[in-house]
Amino acid sequence: MAKETAGPLRLLRETHEERVLTALRTQGALTRAQLAEQTGLSRATLSSIVQHLLAKHAVSETASGGESGRCRGRPVTLLTLNAAGGLALGMDLGHRSIHVTVANVAHEVVASEGTACSGRTPWAKRLELALRLVDELAGRHEISLDALAGVGVGVVGPVSDTGGHRQPSRAARIALVRDGLTERFGVPVYVDNNTRLAALAEAIWGAGAGLQDVLYLRLSHGVGGGLVLGGHLFSGAGGAAGELGHISVDRNGPRCACGGRGCLERYVSLAAVLERCGVRGFDEVLRRLEADDSAVRQVIEDAGTRIGEVLAAACNTVNPESVVIGGELTAAGDHLLRPLRAAVRKYAHNQVRQRLHIAPAVLGHDDAARGGIALVLRRSALLAGYPATTPGLPDGDQLQDIG
Numbered sequence: 001m002a003k004e005t006a007g008p009l010r011l012l013r014e015t016h017e018e019r020v021l022t023a024l025r026t027q028g029a030l031t032r033a034q035l036a037e038q039t040g041l042s043r044a045t046l047s048s049i050v051q052h053l054l055a056k057h058a059v060s061e062t063a064s065g066g067e068s069g070r071c072r073g074r075p076v077t078l079l080t081l082n083a084a085g086g087l088a089l090g091m092d093l094g095h096r097s098i099h100v101t102v103a104n105v106a107h108e109v110v111a112s113e114g115t116a117c118s119g120r121t122p123w124a125k126r127l128e129l130a131l132r133l134v135d136e137l138a139g140r141h142e143i144s145l146d147a148l149a150g151v152g153v154g155v156v157g158p159v160s161d162t163g164g165h166r167q168p169s170r171a172a173r174i175a176l177v178r179d180g181l182t183e184r185f186g187v188p189v190y191v192d193n194n195t196r197l198a199a200l201a202e203a204i205w206g207a208g209a210g211l212q213d214v215l216y217l218r219l220s221h222g223v224g225g226g227l228v229l230g231g232h233l234f235s236g237a238g239g240a241a242g243e244l245g246h247i248s249v250d251r252n253g254p255r256c257a258c259g260g261r262g263c264l265e266r267y268v269s270l271a272a273v274l275e276r277c278g279v280r281g282f283d284e285v286l287r288r289l290e291a292d293d294s295a296v297r298q299v300i301e302d303a304g305t306r307i308g309e310v311l312a313a314a315c316n317t318v319n320p321e322s323v324v325i326g327g328e329l330t331a332a333g334d335h336l337l338r339p340l341r342a343a344v345r346k347y348a349h350n351q352v353r354q355r356l357h358i359a360p361a362v363l364g365h366d367d368a369a370r371g372g373i374a375l376v377l378r379r380s381a382l383l384a385g386y387p388a389t390t391p392g393l394p395d396g397d398q399l400q401d402i403g
């Protein structure tokens with residue numbers, strides 16, 4: 001190959017390389033066509049940049065396993081960052097369970113494990129349980145945590161980027177987690193709300209994969225949500241964007257722990273649904289749906305309609321491409337989703353509902369931990385410099401990826 005071009009042309013090449021690496025780091029495996037779309041580079045430029053990155057072993061190429069694996073006789077290949085480039089640790093310190101997941105820069109999950117905890121488990125204890133899981137995983141899978149680039153961790157409750165929490169206990173909890181992990185691993189630690197992290201994970205790897213504007217709703221013990229807009233997790237001024245469970249649906253309704261009245265959560269949380277069905281576990285609800293119990297069917301239908309009404313309003317506000325619905329309640333399937341979709345169709349604006357896709361979440365219990373990994377892959381300055389390109393890029397070219 002000819003000697004590297006000097007001066008502005010080399011700088012331009014490095015800027016283009018950075019653009020390709022950023023797309024692969026934040027989006028995972030991409031075809032050349034997807035890369036061209038993501039980076040805005042011409043096919044010819046992209047081809048030259050990719051050749052260069054392959055030669056440097058910064059990027060590797062694998063055959064696509066998908067249906068469109070062949071195009072005019074030529075196999076379609078996927079490009080990813082070289083998996084050996086670094087690791088990201090994702091954690092979910094949830095109300096009733098803890099999950100830990102390790103992935104590499106090529107977006108491959110290396111190890112994942114979860115454990116149950118009680119709603120009353122103190123936060124220091126949760127952190128201790130999570131760290132024990134990390135040690136177990138590292139030992140079992142022979143993972144060297146020296147290659148760790150960052151930790152992304154999900155906690156319950158709103159997390160504000162500016163740290164201006166009104167509840168001292170919440171601020172103390174976040175500080176405990178952040179400081180404990182920083183001390184243990186010595187790498188950057190990113191903390192966010194775990195439902196929002198699940199939203200980010202679904203928008204990257206799950207039911208909203210490849211979409212830019214995704215509204216996520218989780219129907220579980222609590223009802224929460226998250227917004228991914230323009231491919232980025234949207235926090236809002238106080239870190240509470242997407243709190244769909246606390247939209248009031250009846251001003252005379254029951255009081256809610258948030259201080260409001262008649263919040264959606266009071267009608268469609270797991271506990272509320274079980275109480276209305278007069279049963280103790282959601283498995284029993286599913287059995288009764290199977291047995292065509294009309295009273296239980298009606299409870300689930302009513303829940304679906306209420307949720308759909310709130311979603312229609314939320315969709316009119318942000319006009320997403322997709323609504324992804326996660327949490328235990330989604331196991332009710334069409335009993336819940338049919339009335340939910342009908343309510344959205346009925347109440348959302350014509351322009352909003354035309355292109356709207358409503359789908360159940362596809363990721364498992366490690367969704368928030370995987371969202372933590374996405375945070376690291378998007379925010380880590382260390383990984384942004386991987387593989388090292390010559391320093392001195394103009395600031396304006398650190399492209400569009402601050403989650």
Ligand SMILES: [Zn+2]
Nearest residue numbers: 246256258263
């Ligand atoms: Zn509320």
